[in-house]
Amino acid sequence: xxxxxxxxxxxxxxxxxxxxxxxxxxxxxxxxxxxxxxxxxxxxxxxxxxxxxxxxxxxxxxxxxxxxxxxxxxxxxxxxxxxxxxxxxxxxxxxxxxxxxxxxxxxxxxxxxxxxxxxxxxxxxxxxxxxxxxxxxxxxxxxxxxxxxxxxxxxxxxxxxxxxxxxxxxxxxxxxxxxxxxxxxxxxxxxxxxxxxxxxxxxxxxxxxxxxxxxxxxxxxxxxxxxxxxxxxxxxxxxxxxx
Amino acid sequence: xxxxxxxxxxxxxxxxxxxxxxxxxxxxxxxxxxxxxxxxxxxxxxxxxxxxxxxxxxxxxxxxxxxxxxxxxxxxxxxxxxxxxxxxxxxxxxxxxxxxxxxxxxxxxxxxxxxxxxxxxxxxxxxxxxxxxxxxxxxxxxxxxx
Numbered sequence: 001x002x003x004x005x006x007x008x009x010x011x012x013x014x015x016x017x018x019x020x021x022x023x024x025x026x027x028x029x030x031x032x033x034x035x036x037x038x039x040x041x042x043x044x045x046x047x048x049x050x051x052x053x054x055x056x057x058x059x060x061x062x063x064x065x066x067x068x069x070x071x072x073x074x075x076x077x078x079x080x081x082x083x084x085x086x087x088x089x090x091x092x093x094x095x096x097x098x099x100x101x102x103x104x105x106x107x108x109x110x111x112x113x114x115x116x117x118x119x120x121x122x123x124x125x126x127x128x129x130x131x132x133x134x135x136x137x138x139x140x141x142x143x144x145x146x147x148x149x150x151x152x153x154x155x156x157x158x159x160x161x162x163x164x165x166x167x168x169x170x171x172x173x174x175x176x177x178x179x180x181x182x183x184x185x186x187x188x189x190x191x192x193x194x195x196x197x198x199x200x201x202x203x204x205x206x207x208x209x210x211x212x213x214x215x216x217x218x219x220x221x222x223x224x225x226x227x228x229x230x231x232x233x234x235x236x237x238x239x240x241x242x243x
Numbered sequence: 244x245x246x247x248x249x250x251x252x253x254x255x256x257x258x259x260x261x262x263x264x265x266x267x268x269x270x271x272x273x274x275x276x277x278x279x280x281x282x283x284x285x286x287x288x289x290x291x292x293x294x295x296x297x298x299x300x301x302x303x304x305x306x307x308x309x310x311x312x313x314x315x316x317x318x319x320x321x322x323x324x325x326x327x328x329x330x331x332x333x334x335x336x337x338x339x340x341x342x343x344x345x346x347x348x349x350x351x352x353x354x355x356x357x358x359x360x361x362x363x364x365x366x367x368x369x370x371x372x373x374x375x376x377x378x379x380x381x382x383x384x385x386x387x388x389x
Contacts, residue, residue: 163300170296175288205299212303220307222314 001045001130009038012075015082024081034073041066045133052192056199062133064207067140076151101155106146106165113139114172121176124186148214159219166215170208177201245317252308253326259302261334287346322382328375335368
């Protein structure tokens with residue numbers, strides 16, 4: 001898994017390098033987000049967890065912290081720009097396909113993410129190794145991209161659906177955290193599950209807040225940021241006197 | 244449209260603030276409320292989770308909405324404040340009656356006689372609603388005759 005993550009960072013770096021050599025700009029912030037996201041995921045995978053609380057901290061980073069950063073890195077946009085025409089078209093075709101539309105829908109992605117989490121903590125699965133970590137990271141990425149992704153996604157539903165899916169996810173996350181508080185997963189003593197559940201609740205909230213702010217930035221665009229989106233239609237009401 | 248956005252922004256922020264005060268003051272600072280007192284039925288836990296998520300989202304969205312109202316000069320403080328106070332009161336009343344009492348999510352405080360706490364809680368809620376309804380109804384008249 002760590003090998004795969006390092007490869008992801010290297011491929012991204014090569015892509016940015018090639019793009020730059022062609023004279024196409026790629027905002028450094030996106031690259032930074034990608035590298036920090038990969039580093040965070042590596043840290044969470046490599047970290048030694050002694051208590052259930054440390055275990056939970058690793059899962060928060062892997063399932064939500066790293067995915068937010070990776071989504072901000074806009075890997076699909078980068079791929080579409082750097083690939084030669086033919087493979088780029090193929091990739092675009094895949095993005096438009098039916099299975100991708102279903103998989104990247106906020107509801108599907110949310111069920112995969114929250115459902116996986118629920119299974120993980122209500123059974124003894126949470127201590128199972130790399131496959132669980134991989135699922136956390138991928139499902140976390142899929143859901144975050146479905147809610148706040150800026151990469152091209154022809155099927156992305158409107159803001160109301162995405163906001164509703166996010167609210168439902170935050171609710172399930174909070175309910176699961178409180179459930180864990182009272183019902184520790186098999187093999188975990190209550191003394192360990194209580195602080196872990198609270199970390200899941202409050203740490204999760206902090207990361208949800210980041211996602212909510214990023215979604216609201218899109219829902220309520222500000223003219224002050226409009227200069228960054230040259231293709232956006234001109235907004236009236238920029239300096240209108242009181243209506 | 245502007246009035247509707249003013250009401251939405253105020254009400255969402257009222258909900259968010261009431262939930263925020265509940266979380267920081269009573270849970271975190273005073274430690275009166277328990278994180279989860281383990282005597283809650285499942286429905287209470289679900290209700291709590293949904294309310295938490297909605298109020299969290301509402302607080303952020305309301306501030307973005309307020310910023311856009313201010314930017315376009317269509318912020319009507321009277322309607323906005325009225326909606327804020329009313330919504331905060333409604334949340335407080337829901338929390339104090341349905342969540343605390345009916346669903347027994349958690350109590351205001353433990354190991355004390357709750358009667359005074361419950362009455363204070365709910366009277367404040369009703370007072371908030373009453374205070375909010377005054378500017379809210381007035382703002383309707385001014386909206387009709389600008």
